[in-house]
Amino acid sequence: GAVVSQHPSRVICKSGTSVKIECRSLDFQATTMFWYRQFPKQSLMLMATSNEGSKATYEQGVEKDKFLINHASLTLSTLTVTSAHPEDSSFYICSATISGGRETQYFGPGTRLLVL
Amino acid sequence: AQTVTQSQPEMSVQEAETVTLSCTYDTSESNYYLFWYKQPPSRQMILVIRQEAYKQQNATENRFSVNFQKAAKSFSLKISDSQLGDTAMYFCAFMKTRDVDSNYQLIWGAGTKLIIKP
Numbered sequence: 244g245a246v247v248s249q250h251p252s253r254v255i256c257k258s259g260t261s262v263k264i265e266c267r268s269l270d271f272q273a274t275t276m277f278w279y280r281q282f283p284k285q286s287l288m289l290m291a292t293s294n295e296g297s298k299a300t301y302e303q304g305v306e307k308d309k310f311l312i313n314h315a316s317l318t319l320s321t322l323t324v325t326s327a328h329p330e331d332s333s334f335y336i337c338s339a340t341i342s343g344g345r346e347t348q349y350f351g352p353g354t355r356l357l358v359l
Numbered sequence: 360a361q362t363v364t365q366s367q368p369e370m371s372v373q374e375a376e377t378v379t380l381s382c383t384y385d386t387s388e389s390n391y392y393l394f395w396y397k398q399p400p401s402r403q404m405i406l407v408i409r410q411e412a413y414k415q416q417n418a419t420e421n422r423f424s425v426n427f428q429k430a431a432k433s434f435s436l437k438i439s440d441s442q443l444g445d446t447a448m449y450f451c452a453f454m455k456t457r458d459v460d461s462n463y464q465l466i467w468g469a470g471t472k473l474i475i476k477p
Contacts, residue, residue: 275463286450286467287404334402340463346392346454348465350404 246270247339249351256327257359264322264354266337272317273339277348278310281334293320317342327358361386363453365468372441373476379426380436380471382451388412392454393427393434394465399447407449410434438473446475 279287293299293314311323338348451468
């Protein structure tokens with residue numbers, strides 16, 4: 244149980260284009276979903292927290308117009324990297340918490356983004 | 360503010376040996392959660408073990424156990440009978456029980472790279 248999927252697993256795009264990453268909870272309803280960015284050999288950096296049906300809460304230094312987050316249902320959150328640039332290349336990971344059991348985060352497999 | 364410290368950047372042990380990964384944290388909270396997550400080369404983050412601060416009993420999950428010392432603010436992970444598949448980055452994480460501001464956010468340590476040698 245508590246499986247989270249992410250799509251795509253890997254994406255290569257040209258500079259200036261937008262990329263959408265989907266995060267789905269497959270066997271549970273996720274009240275809260277988190278989006279992280281991970282640089283090589285480093286820990287996870289929280290980008291934003293999203294609750295279903297409300298606006299995402301962004302961490303300091305994360306551009307909300309650059310990284311658009313939508314949490315339209317209890318099983319789906321999307322992260323859109325708008326007008327991507329090479330410095331946005333990274334590994335993006337989502338996680339979700341189960342409604343009624345919010346203390347444990349379950350993670351998706353991550354999405355590797357490469358912007359050329 | 361809460362902080363989590365993992366003082367061992369890298370460790371390596373022989374297969375079947377026991378290894379202990381250290382984690383200390385700083386908080387003024389009395390009730391919170393502590394976690395160990397594993398990130399193998401696939402980069403999938405996997406929950407290894409969870410401990411509630413109000414529980415005195417140390418959590419165990421098969422070959423994984425913790426030594427939770429609340430007064431010392433220490434939360435070490437012991438892996439018994441280590442296996443090749445245990446090779447991974449191990450992250451210690453802290454979460455304070457929910458209040459208006461925290462929204463169940465995790466505070467992460469820097470990680471320990473564990474290598475199990477055949």
